[in-house]
Amino acid sequence: MEKVLQFLKDAGVYYLATAEGDQPRVRPFGTAHVFEGKLYIQSGKIKDVAKQLAANPKAEICAFNDGRWLRVAGTLVEDDRREARVSMLDAYPELKSMYSPDDGNTVVYYFENATAIFSSFTSESETLTF
Numbered sequence: 001m002e003k004v005l006q007f008l009k010d011a012g013v014y015y016l017a018t019a020e021g022d023q024p025r026v027r028p029f030g031t032a033h034v035f036e037g038k039l040y041i042q043s044g045k046i047k048d049v050a051k052q053l054a055a056n057p058k059a060e061i062c063a064f065n066d067g068r069w070l071r072v073a074g075t076l077v078e079d080d081r082r083e084a085r086v087s088m089l090d091a092y093p094e095l096k097s098m099y100s101p102d103d104g105n106t107v108v109y110y111f112e113n114a115t116a117i118f119s120s121f122t123s124e125s126e127t128l129t130f
């Protein structure tokens with residue numbers, strides 16, 4: 001999982017795909033954090049992405065960096081514990097101007113039953129599960 005986290009941090013931006021009914025929705029994200037051995041991302045509860053994940057928690061992220069790409073597919077599970085939100089915001093202090101652990105809007109999710117695939121055009125794919 002640390003390899004996945006490092007790739008996402010090196011890429012800086014990854015794209016999160018969700019579903020809204022039968023329509024895929026993709027948007028850029030930048031938060032990735034390991035807390036208690038799980039890979040977390042963060043968003044706002046008022047955003048459409050939170051509504052989409054509530055209806056269908058299956059999601060995939062994709063990042064590209066230095067000629068390689070990473071896809072992580074799995075189920076995103078909301079963690080409503082304050083300590084999980086605090087950990088994420090401590091890892092991304094620049095978000096504290098927009099979010100706080102007790103604002104009723106900050107939401108963090110962790111990947112469950114995830115498959116991460118590292119790919120490139122020049123080498124064999126590598127698959128990790130967590």
